[in-house]
Amino acid sequence: MIESSGGRLPRWLPELSVAAALAVLPFVFARWLGSVDLFTRILIWGIFGLGFDLLFGFTGLLSFGQAAFYGTGGFVTGYLLTSGTLENVWLAMAIGIAAAMIFSVFVGVLALRRVGIYFAMITLAFGELSYFLENSPLAKFTGGENGMPGVPAPVFRLGRIEMSFAGSWPSYELVAAFFFAGFVLARFVVRSPVGAVLTAIRQNPERTAALGHDVRAYKLAVFVLAAGFAGCAGALLGIFQSYMPPGAFALDTSGQLVIQTIIGGAGTLVGSAVGAAVWLILRDVLQQVPGIGDLWKFILGLVFVVLVTLVPDGIVGTLARSHLRLGRGQRPRDIADSEAAGREALLAPFSAGVRPPAAGMPALEARHVTKSYGGIHAVAGVSLALPAGRFHAIIGPNGAGKSTFLRLLAREERADSGVIILNGKDIGAADATAAYQDGMAKSYQINQLFPQLTTRQNLRIGALGRHRGRLRLDVFRSADGFAEVEEIVAALLEELGLLACADLPVNTLAYGEKRRLELGLALASRPSVLLLDEPLAGLSPNEREGVKQLIRHLGKGRTIVLVEHDLDAVFQLAEQITVLHEGRKLAEGTASEISNDPLVREAYLGGAATP
């Protein structure tokens, strides 16, 4: 992804460059490549690709069925105009785009139930479904295999001025205007908190959900947005050609879109248009070369395979990588001088929207929670009640069910039976996203980070989750434009000792730093209940001390459940300890009660009674 913020490049440089290209390139095409029409065609693919890139390049959802929405937009617009239902071309286009988006809601709800390979297959199948529907049952509306001739061009009226967009240059102007508007919109989305969440989803969907973002809803939103772009491109195709070809719905259309986006560079927005230029120009040029004219598509296939294998960033992505140093110098923020007390207040448990438990009621309570896998009772009827502010540890030998129990508390898995109550509210039916929104966060035994985002961006994803709620489509805000979120992130960076690597991608961090960031992600929502799954795992003795200090310091005022194998640390930190053994609660008490309990000794030492 090309990031041009950071003070090195003007914020609007991409928009200005695209505007300049749209002003100059048509003359290049008209002079050397026959006609401006070729460039118009490239831009129509480019508009189609802007949406697809948001879906694939940014969110990581590879759809092979975009033709369904391209065709829907084109044919609905075309039908309204050629059947005489509507005369206003703009209105017909709007309805065509809306139809494509409505269709995509239906497809998206089904296809987004699955990820990866399945998602690609299901979208492809729906693309084919719409091709067959267009071709036979709906042929009386669409013209079937003959397509739909006579789609009119729009007319722009303003007072006395009247301007028709029919003909080569006027239709170029129309398409270029749409491309520019689409590009600006897509840039807004990319820079917005929505764009930040979409990028997070591509890198780690599970953690994004655990940080309070409704992953399914965001995916559906970007899927529908991509369909809107596709519908717009389809409608423009019909208008530009005065004819809507039946092949708009074909698998080839979806495939060509995918290929062009990869060649140009996914995640660059303009990559799709660049790829379309490569495809269409190569086709025109190769077809005129005697002897290999018939092989043009084979050569394009070969180029595509070579590019996917050797240059996965595509043309634009590779150029951007070599010319813009992506590890950019961030504008310095004045955090170092913020007072420690101020930071503490910033990071204190956030209580808006969370009803505090009634006096004497536990902050977190589990009643007879049970979970089995096949015949194995991982957690068998465990109960636990933690008053607000309690630091509670769960220990037990390997396989005792500690981590499973923590997963059940965090709602990552559903218990077979039992009740879980958070701040007086039964969260048995809630998912991890809802649990986070209710003020409970978890740090994981194995780091669950966003490896290609910077440390700051990682923490921002966590803080935004609580700040913006499960889903908000604030595409015209900037992701770093929430003052309070930025303050929290800055305070966390300072507290975690990660200021030096604040603007480095996380995959370049050392293990100890990642471990602290993992803890920081859970704290970014300022939770009132914190679940820690082996926060000390894999750390050196020195790093352990540091993390213990952090937990003690940042855990102040929170209810904490700690699962940890380092018993010395547990005895130092925890006020109350529960011992699990084979899924059951074996003992509960203070550190000294537990360390003197004969049952516990037996469980740990396998019956050896001597200490």
Added chain:
Amino acid sequence: MPTLPQFLSQAFNGIALGSLLALISSGLTIILGTLGVLNFAHGAMFMLGAYTTFVVLGHWDSFAAALALGALVLLLVGLAAERGLIRFYYNRPPQDQILVTFGLGIMLVEAVHYVFGGLSQRVPLPHWGQGIVNLHFFVYPLYRVEVIGIVALLLFAFYLLLYRTRLGLVVRAGIEDPLMVELLGTNVRRMSMVVFAVGTMAAGIAGVIYAPLAAVIPDMGEPFLVECFVVIVIGGLGSFPGAVIGGIVVGEILSLTTLFDPAYAQAAIYAAMTVVLILRPRGLFGTMGRA
């Protein structure tokens, strides 16, 4: 309303088509299950099988030779594709694997297009497949009956390979947990080669058998590829029984819907897929394994 003989004859067509889909899909599904690669070039492999038949029958008047050579050619193509290209993708994201096989498919289709042209080629029925057979209720083309028999034999052989040999045991274990199989010291490199080649061969043999029934054109594999996706979504990813049952189900839906209104035949299989996705997202026989 269709008459009973019409219905039975279409139901029979459904089995003939479904058994071919089952054969192609079982190749696709074991490649997907074991290697994690969704092979978008699988339809092109089917097409290569049909073209091999066309070429072989142009030289010798022996359908058996076409079957043997078709199997051999596609086995070699599968080996070459796996060693030359696919193996570099095992550790890359599933998207990349889809993209590269998609590109490979285009190259194969375009290469055939260049050599043979875009016009459809006819492949004659084998002499032992000409004529019709009287099944009391209705008469039916002999070759289609034989197709069902041949494919049933091949699927049985496939079953024996997967469930009665050491290699099959390793392959099935690989579908459950590929990493564990590698950790247990299996030669994964060899297994990957064999699985990809055998899966490709299954598509190729289906192409040989199907060639006399259809127009042989370069992009004949595309609709089959998409139908096979529907089959494995319905049957369950990586599941051999799922591919067989799913293939028959999809074949029957296509044929029986055609009986009432051909325009909706394709739509009907996607409707069936949608129902399965809503009620049982992992498919009829799918395990959770890979997703």
